[in-house]
Amino acid sequence: MTVSTVPFTFTSAGDRLVGNLYLPEGEPTGVVVTTGPLTSVKEQAAGVYAEALARRGFAALAFDHRTFGESEGVPRQLEDPLGKAADISAAITALLADERLAGKPVLAVGVCAGGGYMARAVADDSRIRAFAGVAGVYPDAAANPADPAVVERGRLARERRLATGEVETIQAVAADNGDVAMPLTEAFEYYGTPRGAVPNYTNGFAVESYEHTPGFDAQEAAARLAVPFLLVHSEHALVPPWARKFYGAVTTDKSELWLNSVGQIDFYDDPRLIEPAADAAAELFRSVL
Template sequence: MVDSTVLENPPVPRHERTADMTVTPVPFTFTRDGDRLVGNLFLPAGDPTAVVITTGPLTSVKEQAAGVYAAALAERGFAALAFDHRTFGESEGIPRQLEDPLGKAADISAAVTAVQADPRLAGKPVVAVGVCAGGGYMARAVADDTRIRAFAGVAGVYPDGSGADPAVLARGRAARELRESTGEILSIPAVAADNGDVAMPLTEAYEYYGTPRGAVPNYTNAFAVESYEHTPGFDAQEAAARLTVPFLLVHSAHALVPPWARAFYTAVTTPKSDLWLNSQGQIDFYDDPTLIAPAADAAAAFFTKAIG
């Protein structure tokens, strides 16, 4: 099954039409490798259709994009979990602000174990949403964890792991060695107005993370330099052919790296569908209702069909 849709003019957000706004967020904690991870579980008014695990962009926390999509899916009848990955936000783990794609995939699998053990969610299918960098992280998690029944990537970034700069990798390795020998953790800003030595040298990223628009109290504008041992060579593309569950791609020609998104989608061999929206860029997928609503509508319909 291959379905493809392009929306140049997204409809009025569903939550202004028919979605049930009665959503209850409750604290939800679990552990991975001895560290406590802290999340918010969004529960719909009625019996959940399924449980959605969400993960978000680089350096982000549960109150940002992951939480936005979790709440939107809960409005559409799903239980949905957004959580702070290990080393971020309220969750434990050191070095703080370590961006480790495979570590984040391991966090997702730990989250699946936790929701399946929760009596409120017993027997419910588990599905997944990854936003931005979280799309690539979730791809690896889903390819490696057969308990996840379907996957939607929203403005996902799906790197192929090629072209990693040896100098960047060496910088990350040196930061790790410094921490191991002295305990000192080197970090740089995640964003800055001048787009200098930062993790995300994008003006639109600063306009979100560096301003009240997205800089929630739980967010720390920092990126552990040690992350450069993990992020440059991360390969999400290899997971595409290994997916065994249905996949929904939600993207835009103006979002980050559409060729990666198209290559990933082409390599998926399971039932798949794609929805192309008309965004201004990448970051408006995090907080623009005219993008969030059609993406959440598409994911809800896709998941419902996928789990039968």
């Protein structure tokens, strides 16, 4: 199926956000909102899955969250899980106000960290009809509490910015996996190389993000989900025990698809994972139409 891509802009908390809306041929059967991994932008994993769902007959939006990519917001490169969940709800409001999509059922896909962010958005926004988490990371704050020293580092960075205007930033990835947001070799091999480092991407992470990310909990959202849920994961992806715990706590209709990945990052760009994941998501989404 031929897919067309058009710009889609909206506002969240007063900031202008920029997205790509993927449209299928003919009338879309529903509208999917996507969110992706830590520090990522719309041209990376979120866009890959949005395009894949558009090929399956859905309109699908990938967008740059506040402070990332082409979207507004300060400090730049601030990773705020609850802020990203709020952006998702703002995106839904804008999508349903679009005459091309008015009245369409809203569906959700979260990839990697976006799986946890989307879980909170779905639990809190009754407009979403179904949710697929692909290689989702579902932090368990109760079992893995935030390191107070890390949170304090974030707080001090925020206070310094407010006092001086200086934003303290570290790299998202680096070859030596040093003081970075994602100390994973496979993450560097994606974000730190032409494989994933698209022009819109910035290899940066605002240190004050540490006020928000270490204590974020996605597990509490599992029991609050009121819509069908699909878990797509791999034994080689990040934190399978969190995925299993989240899945086990979901009380609504649910299904799971375990694929054989090399690691976490190949879920972002390997068709051998993307296609079956998108097929399963599309099957779930059609079941609620």
